[in-house]
Every structure is written in C-alpha cells, then in structure tokens.
Amino acid sequence: MRDDTIELPGRGPVADRAPASGGQPGDLTQELLDTDWWTDDMLVRAGIPVHDVPFVSVGGGIGSFVTVDYLRICGVPTSAIKVFTQLNTPWESYEYLTRVSQIPRTERLRSDSASCPDNIWGFPSYGIREAWATKSLKPLWHLLTEPFLNDYWTPKAGHAFESMEREYHRIGYPETVVKGQVRMVRRRIGGGYFTILTPPEGATHTRRIAYRSRYVHIAVGYPGLKFLPDLQEYREKTRDYGSVVNAYEPHEQIYQRLQAAPGTVLVRGGGIVASRVLQRLIDDRDRLGLQTQILHSFRTFVTGSHGPHIWMRRRGGDGWAYQGFNYPKSVWGGQLKARVRRLEGQDRADLYKQFGGTNTPKRRNWQEQMRRGRQQGWYQAFQGEIANLRPGPSGTVHVELKTDQGPRQVQVIAVIDCTGLEADVREHRVLADLLDHGGAGRNPLGRMDVERSFELRGTRSEPGRMYLSGSAANGGYFPGVDTFLGLQIAAQEIADDLQTLGFCSGLGPLRSTSQWWKWARGKRI
Amino acid sequence: MLPTLNGRIQTRIATLVVIGGLWTLLLTPLLSLPGSLGDRYTVTFTILLTTVVLGVLWEFVYHLIMQFRWEKDWPTGLALITVVNEGALVWLLLSLDAVPGIDGAAVPLGAFLLLFGTTWLVVWLMIVGPMRVPFIHWRFRGGRLV
Incomplete structure (x- = not known):
C-alpha cells in the first residue's frame, strides 16, 4: 500500500x-x-x-x-x-467507507429503493420492505411522491x-x-x-x-483512493495526521475536538461526502449547542442549472451540482443506458463527461441546515482552492486559499477533504498484471476495457x-x-x-x- | 421507472392487453352498463382498445416531457397520475360518440370511472414491481420486452 x-x-x-x-x-x-x-x-x-x-x-x-x-x-x-x-x-x-464518511447503519445511503444487492429482481424494493417491517405507509407515500413532494427515497445502510x-x-x-x-x-x-x-x-x-x-x-x-498532493505534503512535513484528513479515513477526532472547544473547520468538495460531513458538523452543532464555524470551499462553484442544452440541464446552486444519485437515473436502465451502449471512443468519453462531475442530492434537510448556517453566519461556502497549508498557532492549521475574490488566509482546527481521488487502475497489482501480461487494455476513460457482456476485452483464452x-x-x-x-x-x-x-x-x-x-x-x- | 420510447410502448401494449384484458374480463359483469353481457364486453374491450391506441400516442408526449428531466426517469407518481389526462380524453371521446363500434354516449360515468380507474391501478401496480419478477431483464432494457 x-x-x-x-x-x-x-x-x-x-x-x-x-x-x-x-x-x-x-x-x-x-x-x-x-x-x-x-x-x-x-x-x-x-x-x-x-x-x-x-x-x-x-x-x-x-x-x-x-x-x-x-x-x-x-x-x-x-x-x-x-x-x-x-x-x-x-x-x-x-x-x-460509508461509516467513516458519516453514513453509519442507521443513516440512509444514496441508492434507489429498487437497487437491492440481496435481491436480483429489485422487488419488493427496500421501500416496500421498510413499509412492511415498520407497518407504516410513510415509505410508500414517499416513493409515490418522489422526487416532487419528497426527495428520492433511499434505504438505510443497515437495511442493505x-x-x-x-x-x-x-x-x-x-x-x-x-x-x-x-x-x-x-x-x-x-x-x-x-x-x-x-x-x-x-x-x-x-x-x-x-x-x-x-x-x-x-x-x-x-x-x-488517494490523498490529494497538498494534503499529503502537509501530513508528511508536519507528521500531523489528525488535523488534515480525507473524509474516507477515520476522523472522529475532529468532531470530538469541536465538542471540547469551539473551532472553525474547512470542508473541501462538492460531492455526497461533503454533504454528509456538513450534516454531521451541523447535527453536532444543533444537538450539543456547539459554536462550530464551517468554511466550505468548492473548486467549481455552481450557481445554477448547467448543461450543454435544454435537454441536458442539471440543477445546481449555492456551489453544488444537484443530482439524485451518482449518475442521472436513466443510466441504470433507460435512455442514457441505451445511448451509451451504442457509443465508442471519444463520443462515449464526451457523454460521460457531460453527465459526470461532482454532484450531490438536493435533500431538503441539508438545504434547511445550510440555509440556517448562511443566515446565522456560521456556514460560508465559496469558490476556492487550497494554495498552501502550514501549522498555525495552538494546534491549528493555517490555510492559504486562492479564491475568485483573491487570496484568503484562514486559521482552522481541521481540514476535511471530501474530494477523494481515484487511483489509476494500474495501482491495483492484479489489474496492472492484466494490462502487462493478460492482454487487457484501457477504455476511453483510461479504465479497464470491457465488452457489453463485461468480458475483459483482449483476455480471451478459449473456451x-x-x-x-x-x-x-x-x-x-x-x-x-x-x-x-x-x-x-x-x-x-x-x-x-x-x-x-x-x-x-x-x-x-x-x-x-x-x-x-x-x-x-x-x-x- | 426508466423507460425508453420503445420500452414505454411495448410495456404499455403488453400490460394493458394482458393485465388490463384480464381485469376487464373479470370486472365487466359487475359494471352497470346497458345491454347484454356480450354488448357490455364489446363496450369495455373497445374502451380498453381505445386506451391502448391513444396510450401509444400519449407515450410520445410523455417521452418528450421526460426529455426535460436531467435524470431521464419517469417517477412512479407520474405513471399513476397520468390516469387523469388519459381517462379524461377517453371520456371526452365517448361523450362525443367518437369511439367507433360502440354507443359511447350511453356509457354511464360511474361505470367508466370504475373500469378505467381500476384497470389503470392494476396495471400500474404490476409495472411498479411484480413485472420485474418474471421479466428480469425488463427494467434494465428501458421497459422493452422483446
């Protein structure tokens, strides 16, 4: 490793x-x-x-x-x-991964009701099963009214x-x-x-x-999953592995420090993990009466709906790009699935790019928390990139930010990086060996090239x-x-x-x- | 639901004909419609056929509406609520006596609502879940059956 x-x-x-x-x-x-x-x-x-x-x-x-x-x-x-x-x-x-990124068994995943890894038919879906188990019509009403009157219904991690x-x-x-x-x-x-x-x-x-x-x-x-270079450099230089963390590593110590004394935290990223980390910070703030100040930097600050044309426009605002699930829903069975299946090479890569990009669901409780934070001044979201990290006084981290408003210096007790960087497939030695000796190749996005049947192209050894x-x-x-x-x-x-x-x-x-x-x-x- | 246009049309025809047909077969004797049982079946199955034919046209409209959705999905609730516009159109055509082969104006509103509403509900209930059990590829192919 x-x-x-x-x-x-x-x-x-x-x-x-x-x-x-x-x-x-x-x-x-x-x-x-x-x-x-x-x-x-x-x-x-x-x-x-x-x-x-x-x-x-x-x-x-x-x-x-x-x-x-x-x-x-x-x-x-x-x-x-x-x-x-x-x-x-x-x-x-x-x-x-879900637990450390703040989705314990009692919290809900970002997954559709009918995505059931225990049930290849997807019926009865998690929502129906939860309604049955809890003798409640609520999940059914939720499913019936999603995503208009309610957010998309998602199962609890523990249920999965x-x-x-x-x-x-x-x-x-x-x-x-x-x-x-x-x-x-x-x-x-x-x-x-x-x-x-x-x-x-x-x-x-x-x-x-x-x-x-x-x-x-x-x-x-x-x-x-790799640490971003700036984060890695700070950690190696200072040997401080507790204040500058990636959200996919255990970082409970940060929430505990905020409970012991008020402080400012810098959250970086615009994905679901950033949403979950913000929720945890704000939940703790509300539940324990903490005075946590939250700074939130987005590399790309989305201010509204965006996309190449009227037929392909994703909602967004307050920094975030909004999307129910990891991909537009129809990649799992509908129009986009059918479309991508027909595309080759650069055309496929271009379409992936169109519906790719970091995004998060627009959940009502998250919107309420952030709105309150903005109104009361303890949550600040902005476009910015970290230019430098160095130790500050009394165990803090001094962060130099490059923002569209110019340079900005902040002193925080922790940086929680929610951006995660997926390593190249070659970093996995079985995959590297398949590329070097197994006849496997890369697809237009640089990952392993599979056929529509998921056969790893180039590796056939008949029969x-x-x-x-x-x-x-x-x-x-x-x-x-x-x-x-x-x-x-x-x-x-x-x-x-x-x-x-x-x-x-x-x-x-x-x-x-x-x-x-x-x-x-x-x-x- | 994640339909493609082709899948929408196939699902519409298959479910209305098979599930809707069975339901209509069972329900017709209980409906207060004029004429003999044979006449009543003629009326109910003509209404079902009208729903299928108009439904295929409606699917183009829904497909167009769906294009405005980033997710390109068709939420479960929409699939249920479209009973209103589709039912209203069929009723209008019946009232205008524009449905060939039957005296549409003679169909009582109550019987129509019961027939149309319950058939819609039964078909919808099938599509939102149990359909995936015998047809395991169906949901991943945009609703295509063949």
Whole structure:
C-alpha cells in the first residue's frame, strides 16, 4: 500500500515481484513472472499446487457477491465457484467507507429503493420492505411522491447490510470463499486461466496456490483512493495526521475536538461526502449547542442549472451540482443506458463527461441546515482552492486559499477533504498484471476495457472467458458500474453470456418466478 | 421507472392487453352498463382498445416531457397520475360518440370511472414491481420486452 493511498479493508501489503529466495516452497518463478501464457508444466516446475474449479471471482466484495448470487440463482452449485478475498464479509469494505464518511447503519445511503444487492429482481424494493417491517405507509407515500413532494427515497445502510447477510447465507456464499490475496491471473495454454493466490501465513505448505478455471471474474473494487498532493505534503512535513484528513479515513477526532472547544473547520468538495460531513458538523452543532464555524470551499462553484442544452440541464446552486444519485437515473436502465451502449471512443468519453462531475442530492434537510448556517453566519461556502497549508498557532492549521475574490488566509482546527481521488487502475497489482501480461487494455476513460457482456476485452483464452465488473470498468458501454444496481446489471450481462456458453441456466419467466418465490420464502438454494 | 420510447410502448401494449384484458374480463359483469353481457364486453374491450391506441400516442408526449428531466426517469407518481389526462380524453371521446363500434354516449360515468380507474391501478401496480419478477431483464432494457 503506497502511503498516499487511503487504506481500505481487504487490501494487504504489496507482495514482492521477485521470487522468494529459499524458505517456503511453491513460489512464483522468474519463468512464470515473465510469461504471458502459462502451461500446466510451468506450475509443476514451480511446485505450486493447482486446484480445479470452473468459475472464480477475485475480490470478494459486493461485486463478487451479486455475481455469485446471480449465478447461484441460475443454478450454478457452490462447488463450481470459488471467491478469493481478504474480506470477512462482502460488504466489509463498503461498510467501512460509508461509516467513516458519516453514513453509519442507521443513516440512509444514496441508492434507489429498487437497487437491492440481496435481491436480483429489485422487488419488493427496500421501500416496500421498510413499509412492511415498520407497518407504516410513510415509505410508500414517499416513493409515490418522489422526487416532487419528497426527495428520492433511499434505504438505510443497515437495511442493505442486513438483507445482504440473509442472502449471503441463503445462497451458501461462505462455501465459495477462499481466504487469501490474489497475486495475478494469467491465461493458460489449452484454455482458461490460472489464478495465483497467496493464502494467509501458515494456511498452506506452499507460498502460493493456483486455481485453474475456465472462467474468471475480477471485481476488486476501487483501485485505491488517494490523498490529494497538498494534503499529503502537509501530513508528511508536519507528521500531523489528525488535523488534515480525507473524509474516507477515520476522523472522529475532529468532531470530538469541536465538542471540547469551539473551532472553525474547512470542508473541501462538492460531492455526497461533503454533504454528509456538513450534516454531521451541523447535527453536532444543533444537538450539543456547539459554536462550530464551517468554511466550505468548492473548486467549481455552481450557481445554477448547467448543461450543454435544454435537454441536458442539471440543477445546481449555492456551489453544488444537484443530482439524485451518482449518475442521472436513466443510466441504470433507460435512455442514457441505451445511448451509451451504442457509443465508442471519444463520443462515449464526451457523454460521460457531460453527465459526470461532482454532484450531490438536493435533500431538503441539508438545504434547511445550510440555509440556517448562511443566515446565522456560521456556514460560508465559496469558490476556492487550497494554495498552501502550514501549522498555525495552538494546534491549528493555517490555510492559504486562492479564491475568485483573491487570496484568503484562514486559521482552522481541521481540514476535511471530501474530494477523494481515484487511483489509476494500474495501482491495483492484479489489474496492472492484466494490462502487462493478460492482454487487457484501457477504455476511453483510461479504465479497464470491457465488452457489453463485461468480458475483459483482449483476455480471451478459449473456451474460457474473463469478466470484470465494478469501478475498474467505469468508462465502458454501461455507466454506473460502481453502484449496487450497476454491479447487478453487470452480473446479469455476465450470467447471460455464461448461459450462452452453457455454464448456467437462463432466467426465463418461469425459472425467474420460481427462484423469486424461493427468495421470498428465504429458502436456501 | 426508466423507460425508453420503445420500452414505454411495448410495456404499455403488453400490460394493458394482458393485465388490463384480464381485469376487464373479470370486472365487466359487475359494471352497470346497458345491454347484454356480450354488448357490455364489446363496450369495455373497445374502451380498453381505445386506451391502448391513444396510450401509444400519449407515450410520445410523455417521452418528450421526460426529455426535460436531467435524470431521464419517469417517477412512479407520474405513471399513476397520468390516469387523469388519459381517462379524461377517453371520456371526452365517448361523450362525443367518437369511439367507433360502440354507443359511447350511453356509457354511464360511474361505470367508466370504475373500469378505467381500476384497470389503470392494476396495471400500474404490476409495472411498479411484480413485472420485474418474471421479466428480469425488463427494467434494465428501458421497459422493452422483446
């Protein structure tokens, strides 16, 4: 893990590229490292034991989970699937990110009611289930009147995790899990792939084990979340890791310091995480009677509706660009999904750019909080970029800002950076290896280039297939890959492709309905 | 809902014909309409057919309205509330005796409201959820069935 990268659960240290010198047997040899296509004999020579399984999924997060869920529902037995992961549960990494970015289990996600990673049909949606569980019509009324009389209804984080846990047991997911860190996937001469796994210390007598499979699914999540260089520089220079933080790392100490003594905080960013951090700051202010002053800098300060033409105009104001979900909703099934699916190269990149950009939902409670803050003078939003950070007196941070009104100096007790920078796909060593040795390439946005079926273009090893879903596929024929529903859409495309290859059953109306009935009764499959 | 124009039209026709048709079949004997049961079925199914035909035209209007929405979605509530304009148009045509094959002016308002309103509700309830169970690709394909 590079030290400019935010540590996430399930990411171990980067293993040596060089083969181990002596010690544990069964390690990668120079021959293996240097060769793109492996033979069975090469692994025998290296002393790496080989196991056979038809389908492997690398990652073990929600991407692996929803794909395995889909395949299980399409009749693939657990014995035909292995999931390689360092995570304890598929939602561990996601839950970590939501929790530290101020969405604990009791708070609501930014996700549609029918985006249910525990239920491939999306029916009954989270909203209907919440209405049923709470014996209340409120969620139904909310769904009926969204987004006009109400904000878009979204599920509580806890509801998503608990329901995933039920499905996790229903489909026998734990039976598919093999703990360890995947080092690489290489194509096999004779068809299919070898996946090299480094098991936990002491779990096996060899340093590595190999899985020979016809199909491979890669779902390794975000390649990495990086600190912005200015933040990183301050932290390295001052060794102060507590005052200048990224919102995706634990930063509870800042809220505690504000409870102990009044202070000013600088929040940077215009996305959902900035909204959540502001809500936490203002909630604490209201609940505990604090005197917190909030400065909020936007690199791009949006003052109103914006977009290229009348048919494509996004609302905005007070600095923010407003949007219900991570993408315009129709990328998950409607017009935009159909449109992007037809676009190639620069045309696709241009459309991504049009509906991209940082944005946040226009939630009524957030609007009320910020309005009050502006009126009472404790919340100030402005266009600005941090020009310099240096330690100020009494543990404060002195910030030099470059704003459209000219330079500005402020003294704050903390800087909470909510901008996050996604690392290049190459930062993930499995992806880097696929680019260097697996035949994979990049899409117009620089991520991994996948087909409409989510097959990783260039990696075919007949009759095998390698698929990739999740954030690393962003920029492909389907946007919204790094979302609950996006992962399910990818899983559906993958399952459809695997059905044509004879690996699983299709989900026609009869099988789909009978499987749904099993789901509804919680019947184990 | 996230329809494409093609998906809208396909969903409209399929759900009104199948779900709406079944519902009309069940409901017609209970409606206070003039004539024999055969005559009554002629009236109700003609109204259903009129709704399908006009509905396909309405879908173009909705598609156009949807273009003004950044999200390019069609919220659930809109899909329900459009019962008002569509019902009003069909009623107007009935009142003007402009629906071919039946004596539209003889259709009582109460029976029409019951038929149109409940059929709309049943179809809407199907579209907002259960439809996804047998047709698992449907919601990701803009409402297309084929």
